[in-house]
Amino acid sequence: MSDAAVATVAPQARRRTAEARRKSFLTSVANHSVAIALTAAFVLPLFFVVTTSLMTQRQALTHDLIPHPFQWRNYIDIFKEEPLLRYGWNTFVYAGMATLGVVLSSVPVAYALSVIKWRGQRAVFLLVISTMMLPSQVTIVPLFLLFRQLGWIGSLKPLIVPAFLGDAFSIFLLRQFFLTIPGELVDAARVDGANEFQIMWHVVVKVAKPAIAAVALFQFLYAWNDFFGPLIYSLNNDKIWTLSVGLQQFTTVHRGVLWNQQMAASVVFMLPVIVLFLFAQKAFIEGVTLTGVKG
């Protein structure tokens, strides 16, 4: 192209890029406005919960959105009035032990359903999946009677012990991940004379750490948030109430008033899992994606 031609084309091209830039700027503003509006819709409820938790009881009944004065004492008061520490400890024991149980019991099952090949495997896998779809109501009555016979009602045992017998959702998720592990890795270990247990422990578990982390996080969160289980098995003994049952009872007693304390107690309940999420966000989101896309 000659210099003269460049000279005539250039201003036009420059005008076009300026226009394009203006257009892409406007699209970007529009995109961000929608995203910011949605962010507000998702985050503002949490913001109001936190601000109300710092108000005086009277102010919490007004239209005010910002605490005046900031009454930090609410957080001390609720720990004095309600045995929140004990509820928190119970919740932590339930969630921690259930997570341990599910990971320890589900990894071998998922291994047997993916890395090892055997007859009838597909049928068993379908059975595992189908238990995921079974409403818990269909098994709850006989389980309640069984645990009552064992004298476990009013303790955390009915919530923790079953976790050590495997969890269908975790088995499913781990299996999906184990299937993506290259077969050469396993074969190499087998050639080296490793037995199945060694292969599982030293090869598969090492590679599958992200999936195991996701399963552990899901299970912890599930147990932390669980209401139905603790309601059925622990309602008669407030010594072993979890935060979910404790908070529900607290709200019912103080309904319509003491919003500030109810919100403070809610914050205490949700804060640990929110902090956990912020630290382990990547594992969470990868886990959710794994269930949805590969499922």
Place this chain on the structure above:
Amino acid sequence: MSPWIVGFLLLYAYPMLKTLYYSFTRYDGGKTPPHWVGLFYYRFMFTQDPYFWLSLRNTLWMVVVSVPLSILLGVGSAYVLTKPRRGRAFYRTAFFLPTMVPAVAAAVAFLFLLNAGGPIDHILGFLHLPQPLWFLDAQWSKPGLVVIGLWGVGSTMIIFLAALLNVPTHLYEAADIEGANAWQKLRHVTLPMISPVIFFTAVIGVIYGFQYFTEAYVVGASVGGAAGGTSSALGSPQGSTLFYTIWLYQQGFEAFHLGYASAMAWMLFVIVLACTLVLIKSSNRWVFYQGGFR
């Protein structure tokens, strides 16, 4: 495998069959052994228990309204996330955050947020929008519960986000060359490509929708005002939040009509199974699998 086999037999197979047996008996869990009554409870459920129908209607309402809405909002907010070049991680965290909030805490939070004089009521008034009484009004209590559910749409959204980002760009480029507009691209490229995920979400939504319990329990107990175990006020206001599982819980674990609760549990199982099968049957008409197989 063995822990799972023990677990399967002990926690699923045996209790399922035992529940089926109980459903044909009258039994209060006490010393008197179960008394065989045949199909009595199944007949009773359909012909004499008005609360069975009320709770089933409420539950169907919830499934029919909240499953499509959460798919719509899930796809919509995921679509919004695919747009901005910068700040996606920030928005994603913000959208996802509410799903971390425990169900009981979310219900308690919205009891406050939606109450007359609460922040959302205040904002609606400021915008000159209607300010319903939400959980105090039988017309608005279920929509209030839907709001709580939609607030936690983040996990659905994450799944859709991954699906949207997985749609090959060359399909959009081909559509561009043929002069397709934004709507046509959405209708003929995006929706077919993410339809398996929509299907998956719908199935999960229906299965869990029929088991909807916690939020309704917390709201019903708080509005009706019963604590310490006796929650005859569940379903408040005026039975509008009496869902299937709430009625089942009251029958089984408050009145200890274990036979009737067992019959209701099996009926629930049958209903859920039927709905899932209908969805799966319908799927080959609207779900598009790449390469023509699942």
